[in-house]
Amino acid sequence: MKRRDFIRKSVGAGIVGSALSFTGYNKLFGAGLADGANPYDLVAVRGGEPEIMLDRALEALGGMGNFVKKGQTVVLKPNMSWDVPPERAGNTNPELVKHIVKKCFEAGASEVYAFDNTCDNWIRSYRNSGVEDAVKEAGGRVLPGNTENYYKGVKVGQGKRLTEAKVHELILDSDVYINIPVLKHHASSRITICLKNLMGIVWDRRYWHRNDLHQCIADFGTWERQPDLNIVDAYRVMMRNGPRGVSVDDVTEMKSLIVSKDMVAADAAATRLFGMDPEEVGHIRIAHAMGVGNMKLDELNIHRIMI
Amino acid sequence: MACLPGYFAVRPGLFINRNNHHQLLEIMQNHLKPLRVIISLFFLIVASLIFIDFREVFSESFLSGFLSLQFGPSVMRFIHIAAITMFGFIFILIITALFGRVYCSTICPLGIFQDVVSWISKKIRKRMRPYRYDKPKNILRYSLLALTVIFLLFGSVLLLNLLDPYSNFGRFATYFGRPVAAWINNALAGTLSSMGIYTLYRVSIPPIQWQVMVFPAMILALVVWLSYKYGRLYCNTVCPVGTLLGFLSKYSIFRIAIENSGCTNCARCERICKSSCIDFKTNEIDFSRCVGCMNCLNICPESAIKYYFRGRPVPVAVSEVQTANETREPDNSKRSFFIVMAASFLGLNKMVSAAETQIRTNRRSRNRKSNGVEMSRPTTIPENRQYPVSPPGSVSIEKFNKACTACGVCVTKCPGNVLQPSFLEYGLAGFMQPRMDYLSGFCNFDCTTCGEVCPTGAIQPLTIEKKHVAQIGVAIFIMENCVVFVDHTDCGACSEHCPTKAVDMVPFTGGLTIPEVTENICIGCGACEYACPTEPYKAIYVEGNPRHELADKPEHEALDQPDMEEFPF
Secondary structure (H helix, E strand, C coil): CCHHHHHHHHHHHHHHHHHHHCCCCCCCCCCCCCCCCCCCCEEEEECCCHHHHHHHHHHHCCCHHHCCCCCCEEEEEECCCCCCCHHHCCCCCHHHHHHHHHHHHHCCCCEEEECCCCCCCHHHHHHHCCHHHHHHHCCCEECCCCCHHHEEEEECCCCCCCCEEEEEHHHHHCCEEEEECEEEEECCCEEECHHHHHHHHECCHHHHHHCCHHHHHHHHHCCCCCCCEEEEEEEEEECCCCCCCCCHHHEEEEEEEEEECCHHHHHHHHHHHHCCCHHHCHHHHHHHHCCCCCCCHHHCCEEEEEC | CCCCCCHHHHHHHHCCCCCHHHHHHHHHHHCHHHHHHHHHHHHHHHHHHHHHCCCCCCCHHHHHHHHCCCHHHHHHHHHHHCCHHHHHHHHHHHHHHHHCCHHHHHCCHHHHHHHHHHHHHHHHCCCCCCCCCCCCCHHHHHHHHHHHHHHHHCCCCHHHHHHCHHHHHHHHHHHHHHHHHHHHHHHHHHHHHHCCCCCCCCCCCCCCCHHHHHHHHHHHHHHHHHHHHHCCCHHHCCCHHHHHHHHHHCCCCEEEEECCCCCCCCCHHHHHCCCCCEECCCCEECCCCCCCCCHHHHHCCCCCEEEEECCCCCCCCCCHHHHHHCCCCCCHHHHHHHHHHHHHHHHHHHCHHHHHHHHHHHHHHHHHHHCCCCCCCCCCCCCCCCCCCCCCCCCEHHHHHHHCCCCCHHHHHCCCCCEEECCCCCCHHHCCCEEECCCCCCCCCCCCHHHHHCCCCCCCCCCHHHHHHEEEEEEEECHHHCHHHHHCCCCCHHHHHCCCCCEEEEECHHHCEEEEECHHHCCCCCHHHHHCCCCCCCCEEEEEEEEEEECCCCCCCCCCCCCCCCCCC
């Protein structure tokens, strides 16, 4: 079966699956965000512009103030790894990033930083992804991650294959850490969402590829400093030839957004949007098994917003 | 300038036959030296900045315009493209035909660099031995020029590559200046960022390859030593551009000469002449060696030395001093360096095979170390690259080798660090010419910088559309080295980076996917080779196309729009 057909069929399967699993709110197994202030484990929005979808999602979660307190420093980890324009969907939607920066400042953030350890030349990737300008326009700052000096060694205590990594100092130094992946097809890891996006905060990625990629991604998910919030951009989605993409033909408009504190839950939901089963994706399956989060969407309290 | 008492009283006597027109010219000539200094510093500083600029401050168009005035590269451009871009060297020839080797003192960065060294030398060695007239090394300089031309006629740029002053300067800046500048920048950026200031950022410094640096280091040492002790000796013996322009400047319309009747034989002009081309005893100037620094114009208390129409002072009077010239000792100490240089270069050749092995070993072990953690089993099958990969726009390796003078400007401007100087990967014909080094980086799909900045036309500018299908090589997959095959785990780093998906992941056993190369859409950018994590040998590498080909554009059918009615969960 060609991958194209495979994707087409799985999209269909995913939709059927979703109808079956749509059993309404299930607070019994709720984890992660669900507490007094945050009634939902995961919020999914469809059908709006990025800014509107973000506003609706944050509203459901009690506002950005639940995550960013006055005077705190915030580090954003969008995907701006590729020297491609926004319409190619290789990087996180700049409009979304801009709005997040704005929301952080509204919540009282003292500084908002963004960076990525890019795959293509970092200056061009920052610039041509549109993310650099977006962050700056909203008053945030874009910092480099292009040399090893910016990365500090950390231990990954529960890691099976990955026991240590060098992590960007911004992640270690900032008060709030927000992960903003874009949902994409991925040649190496099948799909890239929250867990996979964290490969952009570490320096030594080749080791991961060499030593069981899926296991390493899941291992790093167990590292104690987890994102305080994950915002998955699925407005434009690259359905094939990822993660870089070959042309705009690889992209569909899905106009969706997923927000959760649980990386595995967000990945599972986004994988469904993409048309795959989370079980098919090694690192999501392993991360779930290692207790990083919950990929069983029917056990989660999900708030769905259709615009 | 030294202004003797009664100076103005003397002067009307000297120029009694002249009209105001001449006086005006004379006053203008007093300003020539300061003007030369200003222009030359501008050219030296901008040329240096161009090479060490790692923040892409200068636009490609500014850069190519600026560099188009460099003689050697401009000639190569003329030979190989024969387009209007030959403007640069024609302009230099015209200037030379008018005023002599002005190029050597105002535009040539190596020449100006030597002036700076000489200037420093003068400051350090307080009681410096003054310059003195020396006989031209005609046999040497004309032989080197002739050999350079003969090499070019037979299609080899090698000698021009080795001797061209701009290209040598470029290599100094590329190999020595830029790493030092980057190092300073990184030290500063580190300090600032620890203080929360991020205006500067660190830049990655490609690994230093000592083999490649041997020749430029030798030339640098030679040039510094010669200019420290003897002024512009390099320019009047080794430099083929200097010799060629010197030959032409014998017939320049305006030439510097000494007016015998005004000359008091004080010898100041001879002692200040960096080219050792003024012989005060005969009152003659070997204008073919004059680099046009114009220092002598201002030093002469009598204003007897200056530009004259066809180098003929009016009135012409033959001085009786002329007879005193006969026995000047040739300066033997200068000879040794040529012998040293020739010997060293011959020695360099013999290191070839040993050095190439060394490069591989060095860089592999560097990679291993940089990962910090012990890797899984090392790969066993060496890549068997038949051809090096030449930069996009170079048309073919043969054509490239014939045109590139290895100035290194593309190396410093390459945003992906993939263009690195070669040692002898191309053979001697392409000594030091840049090659695509996929251990250092890979070629950015949407970048056309190297072709835009190349001053010789060895790398021709490509439109972005042409760049996207310029196939400089083809990826070759060594399955037995691949992580997926060996360890049975997913990897896909190669396919991840591939801009055309010529390297795609196809189903393999156990639900894994393994790379597969579609050659006709591969452009040889090397992203796959760079990203491949296996060591010491890569599981995928790019075999160079000796002649660049046209790749097909990748085609994919349009996607179905997703169903937006429901959440699939």
